Amino acid sequence: MPAQIPLVDYLVLGDRPHLVAHECSACGARYFDRRNACASCGGTTFGTAEIATEGTLRTFTIVTFAAPGIPTPYVAGVVDCAGTSVRANIVNVEPTPEAVTLGMPVRLATFPIGADSEGTEAVGFGFEPA
Amino acid sequence: MSDEVWILGITMTKFGKHPDKDSVDLAAEAALGALADAGVGIDRMGILAAGNLLGGGHLGQSLQKQIGQTGIPVYNVANACATGATALRTAIMAVKAGEADYGLAVGVEKLAGAGLLAGGSRKDDGSTWTPSGRYGAVAAVDGRIGTEIMPGVFAQVGMEYLSAHPYSGNDFELFARISEKNHAHSTLNPLAAYTKRMTLEEIMNDVMIAYPNTRPMCSANCDGAAAAVVVSGSVLKTLSQEQQRRAVKVSASVLTTDPWQEACQILPDVNTLTRNAAAQAYEAAGVGPADLDLVELHDCFATAELVHYDNLMLCEPGGAVDFFESGATWRDGSTPVNVSGGLQSKGHPIAATGIANVWEVCHHLRGEAGDRQIEGAKVGLAHVIGLGSACGVHILEKAA
């Protein structure tokens, strides 16, 4: 099995892939990016929170025009994972408004997005119909 | 009256393609037009606020070198699609603070032929995976982890509204009908970039950019400029009867940014800051949504217009779809919205937009809007959103 690297540092690979967030110790606000401080309360202490791998689709769009190398059309959306909002593509579904519906239950899915010159495989994530 | 601020002169250029003019030409045309409309010269201006998002941030001084180097302070401002409103508000604040009797605000953009406006984090994929940036990403995330293209972001904004307030009809057709309205309105606006009426079928069958937004449901990239001269209430009293009659009162000038909300760093929250700006503006002006005779709001995409009916409190909370379907926002409805044609049809030269929408409202309040005049208009509201986010709201009232 080739070495793997997650597409982003908040995707944890392994037997049970999941997303993690920086959680403000003072107010509980969650962030996926590197933080300087909390945008909600100004706190500077953060813990790590594991994000639920199942959720519901709160909104979506089906994008027809994209940067080179991105297959189109693709479905982009926001998933409500037990109260934490996550930005992701909706995958393993036909990219049509008939197949993708507001409120549909979805679950985390990972997939390879290509190997680099040293053979390391990058792994991305999306959400698929549950 | 001394802390009141009035618009004394205001103008916009034709929006569209201006291949023979550069940004300074367009800004000068608008600024000289606003000064002529005001009946005062550049020598009276105590401050110049200039907005030009894509031009490098020195428009003000370049403009002065064409129309008057009078040595006054220049503020080159940038606030995404709220840049024009920010320039106008900067001039208003200077007058309100007593630092200037008169202020000039200008916004211009050369955008004809520009492609889709993306958010930013696109980068070339490297030859070996190396994490970088705030997400430790090894490859560009736009298109792999959701979308950053504007038509896609605002598509989600509209669909999120239908998620929170379920709609039993056809989503796509609903949003296309909003676009149909604005394209119909622009047929009466000779300064609009597009003045051709489009049928619902034409709009829905056009190129899909990001469902449910087809190309005519997206703001039209074009060139254009707009400018305004503002004056203090006490100085206005010393001017001619005609100048006082045509002056438009700035009853509220508000700028907000997006306060933290749970999902706001996942999908931009264009709602809360608009609601906050609207609430502050109604409070400052002492008017309510029911008093508005017309509204120019930031329909950068058809999906955005729907949510701003609710955000600007033009309808009951959650009632934007019913409000639209009642016909209220057509030019013969109870709250005409975007009678100029809006960004989808009038066009959206970014930094000009936040002054051009104020011009549209002033045009009606002065009774000078010709074929598209909203009869008896006394109060209007102009709204813009710059993603990131900034929201500008101005409430304008006809001189008593």
Ligand SMILES: [Zn+2]
């Ligand atoms: Zn916090």
